[in-house]
Amino acid sequence: MFLDANSQTLLRRFSESRRKHPLSDKEVGLREAIDRESELLEPLSLLANLNIDTSEMSLHQLRDIIKARLATDGASSMTLQFQSFGFKNGIATDADLVFDARCLPNPYWDSSLRSLTGLSPEVAHFLDSQEEVQKMLSDIQGFLESWLPSFESNNRSYMTVAIGCTGGQHRSVYLSEKLGEIFTPRFESVQIRHRELD
Numbered sequence: 001m002f003l004d005a006n007s008q009t010l011l012r013r014f015s016e017s018r019r020k021h022p023l024s025d026k027e028v029g030l031r032e033a034i035d036r037e038s039e040l041l042e043p044l045s046l047l048a049n050l051n052i053d054t055s056e057m058s059l060h061q062l063r064d065i066i067k068a069r070l071a072t073d074g075a076s077s078m079t080l081q082f083q084s085f086g087f088k089n090g091i092a093t094d095a096d097l098v099f100d101a102r103c104l105p106n107p108y109w110d111s112s113l114r115s116l117t118g119l120s121p122e123v124a125h126f127l128d129s130q131e132e133v134q135k136m137l138s139d140i141q142g143f144l145e146s147w148l149p150s151f152e153s154n155n156r157s158y159m160t161v162a163i164g165c166t167g168g169q170h171r172s173v174y175l176s177e178k179l180g181e182i183f184t185p186r187f188e189s190v191q192i193r194h195r196e197l198d
Contacts, residue, residue: 001066002052003054009054060154080191082161082183086168086169102166123170163179173194
């Protein structure tokens with residue numbers, strides 16, 4: 001794939017970005033450098049299977065063209081990560097969406113569950129039986145089903161959905177696991193990360 005643009009567009013882009021062209025110096029001006037670059041790259045452009053003139057394209061248009069020309073199938077290309085975390089250790093700073101599960105019933109207050117995590121069947125059974133937990137799970141699922149396609153169609157390649165509870169041990173872990181199970185069949189790449197357990 002070879003991307004190109006006309007000289008006038010390249011001049012404008014370099015002027016707007018205020019970056020120095022790698023072939024320009026005290027003796028070679030920007031226009032001359034662009035012309036020289038074109039000469040040097042011509043053999044490469046002839047070897048390319050796909051040549052795209054970006055002169056009149058926005059970044060989003062270019063992305064759409066590349067995706068349309070290079071996509072091999074209709075599968076989702078966006079990687080979706082569910083990340084549990086504990087608010088007491090700070091919010092997940094790399095998250096695109098954050099949901100707060102601290103209002104849900106907390107297994108921590110059951111002494112038989114305190115030392116376990118949301119990965120254990122006992123904690124999962126406890127949270128499965130809580131109406132509020134299932135309502136939040138359903139609401140988050142509905143929100144993501146409504147909005148993830150919009151993020152994906154806007155050329156997002158990676159999306160991190162963070163679920164937080166107080167310590168990041170029980171509720172957030174459980175919800176992240178459940179959401180991962182729900183969305184794994186719908187996305188090519190689904191990851192689950194438990195920040196406090198890692």
